[in-house]
Amino acid sequence: MCGVCGCGDTKIEGHDHHSHVRHDEDRHEHEGSYQELNEYRSQHKRADEVHHHYPAATQVIIHHHHYYVGATEHQAHGHSHADQHSHAEAHYKHHHAHPHHTHEESTLDKSDNFKATRNEKNDLHYGGGEAGVHVPGISQRRLLKIETDILDKNNQLAKHNRAHFKQEKQLVLNLVSSPGSGKTTLLTETLHIIQADRACAVIEGDQQTSNDADRVRATGVPAVQVNTGKGCHLDAKMVHDAYHQLQLSKGGLLFIENVGNLVCPASFDLGEKYKVAILSVTEGEDKPLKYPNMFAASQLMIINKIDLLPYVTFDVDICIANAKKVNPYIKVITLSATTGEGMQEWLDWLKEN
Ligand SMILES: Nc1nc2c(ncn2[C@@H]2O[C@H](COP(=O)(O)OP(=O)(O)OP(=O)(O)O)[C@@H](O)[C@H]2O)c(=O)[nH]1
Ligand SMILES: [Zn+2]
Ligand SMILES: [Zn+2]
Ligand SMILES: [Zn+2]
Secondary structure, eight states: OTTTTOOOOHHHHHHOOHHHHHHHHHHHHOOOHHHHHHHHHTTTHHHHHGGSSSSSHHHHHHHHHHHHHHHHHHTTOOOOOOOOSOOOHHHHHHHSSSSSSTTTTOTTTGGGHHHHHOOOTTEEOOOOOSSSSOOOTOOOOHHHHHHHHHHHHEEEEEEEEHHHHHHTEEEEEEEEEETTHHHHHHHHHHHHHHTSSSSSEEEEEEESHHHHHHHHTTOOOOEEEEEEEOOOSSSHHHHHHHHHHOOOOOOEEEEEEEEEEEGGGGEEEEEOOOEEEEEEESSSSTTHSSSSSHHHSSSEEEEEEEEGGGSSSSOOOHHHHHHHHOOOOOOEOOOOTOOOOHHHHHHHHHHHH
């Protein structure tokens, strides 16, 4: 079940009591890093603080996540929440400015009688509540708490992953997209070219099958398949387990291919340096506007399958403009994984990073 989208049919309350961090604690083998995680946990840091080292573009998504928390707190204190504020600073200070404030006691929680908002065309919008998501029978406040808890635990583990990656000098990229945009094809084509120069490895995320890991292993590059079952995204714990299984040499390049899903992977920090969003020209140039969180969280957008441009209605410039609307910092590379057109720019980008 995904705490962000509420999808899946596992009991949502059950998931809330299920701690990935504890599982990790039981089995963890790395003294130093474990201690770091423990110290970190004891400081009781919040999810929003974990993200401060991220480039500005990524903060947009956390801003989205925190916006609703912030909005509630701010409304309770009778002032509005500026949209373009300096995020790290503002929330940190805010946190300390109202140390005794408890969310539970707020009398402003109207979420139990949550109703979709309607526009002039009578369209229904279910994202207007505090949680930005609707799950029948669960209040907005409860949803918000669940999402915050899940992301908080995930973010602690992402931080732990990041410590591993830093120590072992791994460049880690999280490839995100809808199903079939060409992630695995781009990966295998890339690996064929660069594996001679640089140690590479891949963590493959899919709900079922080892198809993608098999495709990667066929190039000679080590890969671990992570099947998520009903899960709609990889989380930091899965990546941690797969990472240790891979036993990479220092200074390598680790690609994580996330589950094909333009929604949920946006919210889960895996400890990667960058998210790379892959969009193919058959999907439509409006995708960055329809699924803004994903493009806001990504530092690079690859527009793939440009060999098909003569056959589809897709305006590359409009697509880029749409992506920049949700993320002015996003870099864009257009290419075809199958013909190789534009691949050099991607390879150069990899080298620079
Ligand atoms: N024409 C064209 N087809 C491509 C290109 N890249 C990938 N494809 C095709 O698109 C289909 C899906 O490619 P995959 O690489 O499996 O896509 P994916 O994103 O890994 O898919 P999931 O793992 O299921 O999310 C395959 O039939 C590929 O051959 C491209 O640049 N041009
Ligand atoms: Zn989901
Ligand atoms: Zn570890
Ligand atoms: Zn794939």
